[in-house]
Amino acid sequence: MTKKVFLKLVLILVFLSGKGIVQSQAPLNSSQQFHKTSGDVLVGLLPAVALTSTFIWKDKQKGTLQFTKSFMSTVVVTSVLKLIIDKERPNGESLNSFPSGHTSISFASATFIQKRYGWKYGIPAYVLASYVGFSRIEAKKHDGWDVLAGAAIGYGFSYLFTKPYDKNAQLQITSGVLDDTPTFGFRYTFK
DSSP: OOHHHHHHHHHHHHHHTTOSOOOOOOOOOHHHHHHHHHHHHHHHHHHHHHHHHHHHTTOOSSHHHHHHHHHHHHHHHHHHHHHHHOOOOTTSSOSOOSSOHHHHHHHHHHHHHHHHHOHHHHHHHHHHHHHHHHHHHHTTSOOHHHHHHHHHHHHHHHHHHOOOOOTTOOEEEEEEEETTEEEEEEEEOOO
């Protein structure tokens, strides 16, 4: 499958995942609206930070490709499950509650950051991803099972596709003497 065909398929699935019956719903109180808006902002911010991190660290070890694989797999599987399962949202708004897309995307991003760059950066990312899940429950978009499934999907794909970043990996020129003959070589060290 070519990249263009794959991208078109993903876009179609994301578009179709918005299907469902829209019903009237009770308005959110100010606290619920705050959590909903905060979660909506973070679901865009976390993947942006994860992707940008590969450029900040000058990550030439295929970090961008690893994030793209985990992110796209997460989006596709989440969208397909929403289409297949047709679970009603707690607020009655539509039939695409399971699993939580916001949570799966957030956990895919947080897991990428943690596995690629370590717990120092992973802990804050997981805290923010967990808040996104909480915000979806508070906004009555999902229940705990939806959020838990979304977290597992995002975590799973990022864990599968992400390799730890090795800041010491580098190309080195080596030299020495072997049987009275000068030698030169190249060595690339991996973690």
